[in-house]
Amino acid sequence: MDRRFFLHSTSAVAALGLFPYAARAATGASDAALNAAFDAAFRGSLLLSPESATSLGLDKGVDAGLKSKLSPRTPEARRASLDQLRKSIAAIEAIGPDGLSDQAKLDREVVLYSLKGRTVAPEKFGLDSAVRPFTIFQQGGAYFSMPDFLNSSHTVTNAADAEAYLSRLDAFATVLDQETRQQQAEAARGVVAPDFALELTIGQMEALRRPAAAQSGLAQSLVRRTRDIPGDWGNRAAKIVETRVYPALDRQLALIRTLRAKARTSAGIWDIPQGEAIYAAALESSTTTTFTADEVHRMGLEQVAQITAELDTILKAQGFTQGSVAERLTALNVRPEQLYPDTAQGRAELLEGLNQGLAHVTSLLPKAFLNVTKAPLEIRAVPVEIQDGASNGYYRRAALDGSRPAIYFINLKSVGDWPKYTLPSLTYHEGHPGHHLQISTSQEAEGPLIRKTTFFGAYSEGWALYAEQVADELGAYASPLERAGYLQSFLFRAARLVIDTGIHTKRWSREQATDYMVKTVGFAQPRSQREVERYCTQPGQACSYKIGHISWVRAREKARAIAGDRFDLKQFHEVIRSGAVPLTILERLVEERAKSLA
Numbered sequence: 001m002d003r004r005f006f007l008h009s010t011s012a013v014a015a016l017g018l019f020p021y022a023a024r025a026a027t028g029a030s031d032a033a034l035n036a037a038f039d040a041a042f043r044g045s046l047l048l049s050p051e052s053a054t055s056l057g058l059d060k061g062v063d064a065g066l067k068s069k070l071s072p073r074t075p076e077a078r079r080a081s082l083d084q085l086r087k088s089i090a091a092i093e094a095i096g097p098d099g100l101s102d103q104a105k106l107d108r109e110v111v112l113y114s115l116k117g118r119t120v121a122p123e124k125f126g127l128d129s130a131v132r133p134f135t136i137f138q139q140g141g142a143y144f145s146m147p148d149f150l151n152s153s154h155t156v157t158n159a160a161d162a163e164a165y166l167s168r169l170d171a172f173a174t175v176l177d178q179e180t181r182q183q184q185a186e187a188a189r190g191v192v193a194p195d196f197a198l199e200l201t202i203g204q205m206e207a208l209r210r211p212a213a214a215q216s217g218l219a220q221s222l223v224r225r226t227r228d229i230p231g232d233w234g235n236r237a238a239k240i241v242e243t244r245v246y247p248a249l250d251r252q253l254a255l256i257r258t259l260r261a262k263a264r265t266s267a268g269i270w271d272i273p274q275g276e277a278i279y280a281a282a283l284e285s286s287t288t289t290t291f292t293a294d295e296v297h298r299m300g301l302e303q304v305a306q307i308t309a310e311l312d313t314i315l316k317a318q319g320f321t322q323g324s325v326a327e328r329l330t331a332l333n334v335r336p337e338q339l340y341p342d343t344a345q346g347r348a349e350l351l352e353g354l355n356q357g358l359a360h361v362t363s364l365l366p367k368a369f370l371n372v373t374k375a376p377l378e379i380r381a382v383p384v385e386i387q388d389g390a391s392n393g394y395y396r397r398a399a400l401d402g403s404r405p406a407i408y409f410i411n412l413k414s415v416g417d418w419p420k421y422t423l424p425s426l427t428y429h430e431g432h433p434g435h436h437l438q439i440s441t442s443q444e445a446e447g448p449l450i451r452k453t454t455f456f457g458a459y460s461e462g463w464a465l466y467a468e469q470v471a472d473e474l475g476a477y478a479s480p481l482e483r484a485g486y487l488q489s490f491l492f493r494a495a496r497l498v499i500d501t502g503i504h505t506k507r508w509s510r511e512q513a514t515d516y517m518v519k520t521v522g523f524a525q526p527r528s529q530r531e532v533e534r535y536c537t538q539p540g541q542a543c544s545y546k547i548g549h550i551s552w553v554r555a556r557e558k559a560r561a562i563a564g565d566r567f568d569l570k571q572f573h574e575v576i577r578s579g580a581v582p583l584t585i586l587e588r589l590v591e592e593r594a595k596s597l598a
Contacts, residue, residue, distance in 0.1 A: 041088035057399025213242035282540030288582035300497025329522025462548015
C-alpha cells in the first residue's frame with residue numbers, strides 16, 4: 001500500500017518472480033540492510049498466510065505452491081506468527097536509524113509501529129486481534145470469508161489453478177474444524193460473541209449449508225470458471241463439499257448453536273475477561289492515537305451537534321422543516337423518487353448508477369490530484385450468502401500484479417437502505433477519490449512491499465471520509481440533497497464515536513445503541529441495527545473513520561498555514577504516495593513536506 005513502485009509493466013511483473021519482495025534501490029549500505037530485513041519480514045509473514053499471497057497476486061513463481069494452501073487456525077500457528085513478528089522486529093531494530101536515508105528512517109519507524117502493534121493481542125490477551133477478538137461471529141470466521149475469497153481472489157485461468165482451488169476447498173474443511181476447536185477453547189475462557197451475533201452467524205451458516213453440494217456456490221464458482229478447461233471440475237468440487245466441507249460446517253454449526261443457547265445478552269466487550277484492557281488496545285490500534293474512550297465519546301457528541309446544525313440548514317432550505325433532523329432524513333429516505341425498485345432490475349439500475357457516479361467524479365480528479373491512477377475498479381453486490389451480517393459497503397484492493405482488479409462491494413440486502421441521495425458519498429468513499437485512489441496510488445508507488453501492504457485503519461478510513469469532503473469541494477454532489485447525503489455520512493461516522501464507546505465502556509445495550517443511531521442519523525432501524533451489531537463484535541474499528549478524518553483536515557490546515565499563498569492542494573495530496581502511516585506520523589510528515597515546499 002505504498003510508494004513509488006512500478007507493477008503494471010511486464011518487466012515489473014517479471015521482477016516479482018525473480019525477487020518478489022524487493023524494495024526500491026538502496027541509497028547506501030544501511031538502506032540496503034534495512035530493505036533486506038523488510039524483505040525477510042514480508043516473506044516470513046507471507047509464507048504463514050497463503051491467502052495474503054493470493055490476494056496480493058504473489059502466489060506465483062517460487063511461491064506458486066501457496067496457491068494450494070490455507071493458513072492453519074491452531075494454537076501452534078498463532079505462536080508461529082508471534083515468533084515471526086518478534087524475529088522481524090529484532091532484525092529491523094538491529095539496524096539503527098543512524099546512516100539511513102530520510103525515506104528509510106520513515107519506513108523503519110512505520111514498519112516497527114505496525115509490527116509491534118500486531119504483537120499486543122497475542123501477547124497480552126491470547127487473541128489474534130483486539131479489534132476482532134472473536135474467532136467466529138457474523139463477520140468473522142472461515143465460513144464467512146472463505147467462499148468469497150475462493151470466488152473473488154483465487155483466480156482460475158488454467159488446470160493448475162483449478163487443482164489449487166480443489167486443494168483449498170479440501171483445506172477449507174480442515175480450517176473449519178480448527179476454528180471450531182479454537183472457538184470452543186476461547187468460549188471456555190469467556191471469549192465469545194453475544195447471543196444476537198451468534199444468531200446471525202447461525203443464519204449465515206445455514207444459508208451456506210442449504211444448497212445441494214453440486215449447486216453450492218463453492219462448487220459452482222469453479223464450474224463457471226473452468227468451462228474452457230478440460231476436466232471433471234464440478235463433480236470433484238461437489239464431492240469435496242459433500243464429504244468434507246458440509247460435515248465440518250455441521251460440526252461448527254452444532255457448536256455455535258450450543259454457545260448461542262447460553263450466550264450473554266450484553267453487547268459490549270466489557271463483559272468478557274480483560275474486556276476493558278482489550279477495548280483500550282482496540283481503540284489505540286484502530287485510531288493510532290492515545291485518546292481515551294471518554295475523550296472519543298466527547299468528540300463524537302461535539303461532532304454530532306456540529307454536523308446536525310449544518311444538515312438542519314440544508315434541509316430547511318429544501319423545504320424539509322418538520323421534526324428533528326433525523327426525522328426529516330427518515331422521511332426523505334422513504335420518498336418514492338429516492339428509491340430504486342426492490343427487484344433484480346432495481347438492483348441492476350442501482351449498480352449502474354454507481355458506475356456512472358464513479359465515472360463522473362473520476363473526470364473531476366485532475367483538479368485536485370496529480371497523475372491520477374488508471375487502476376480498474378469493479379462495483380459488485382455483496383454475495384447474498386453473507387449479506388445479513390456483512391458491512392453496508394467495503395473495498396478490496398487489487399492484486400499487486402494486476403491479475404485481479406479492485407472491487408467495491410455494496411450490500412443490497414435491502415435497496416431501502418440506499419436512498420439515491422446517499423449513494424454518491426458512498427462511491428466517493430469506496431472508489432474515487434477515496435479508498436481506490438489512495439490504495440491504488442500507494443500500490444503503484446516505489447517502495448518496500450511491507451509498506452505497501454501495511455494497513456492503518458485511521459489513515460485509510462480517515463482518508464476515505466476526507467475524500468467525501470474533497471468530492472464536495474470539486475462540486476461532485478449534483479444537488480443540495482446529495483450534499484445532505486454527504487453530511488449524513490459524516491453524521492453517521494460521528495455517531496459511531498458515541499456509539500462504539502457507549503457500547504464498550506458505558507455498557508449500552510444493542511437496543512440503546514440502535515435507538516441512538518436511528519434518532520441521530522436517520523437511518524432505518526434494520527440498517528442501524530446491522531451497523532451496531534458490527535460494532536459490538538469489532539470494538540474500536542468504527543472510531544477510526546472520524547478520528548482519521550479530523551486528523552487529515554487538521555494536517556491540511558497546518559500545511560496551508562505553513563505554505564501560505566504557495567499552498568498547492570495537488571502537492572498536499574501527493575503525501576499518499578508515502579503510504580499508510582499512523583496519524584501522529586501523518587501530521588508530522590505533512591508538516592515536514594509543507595516546510596520543504598514553502
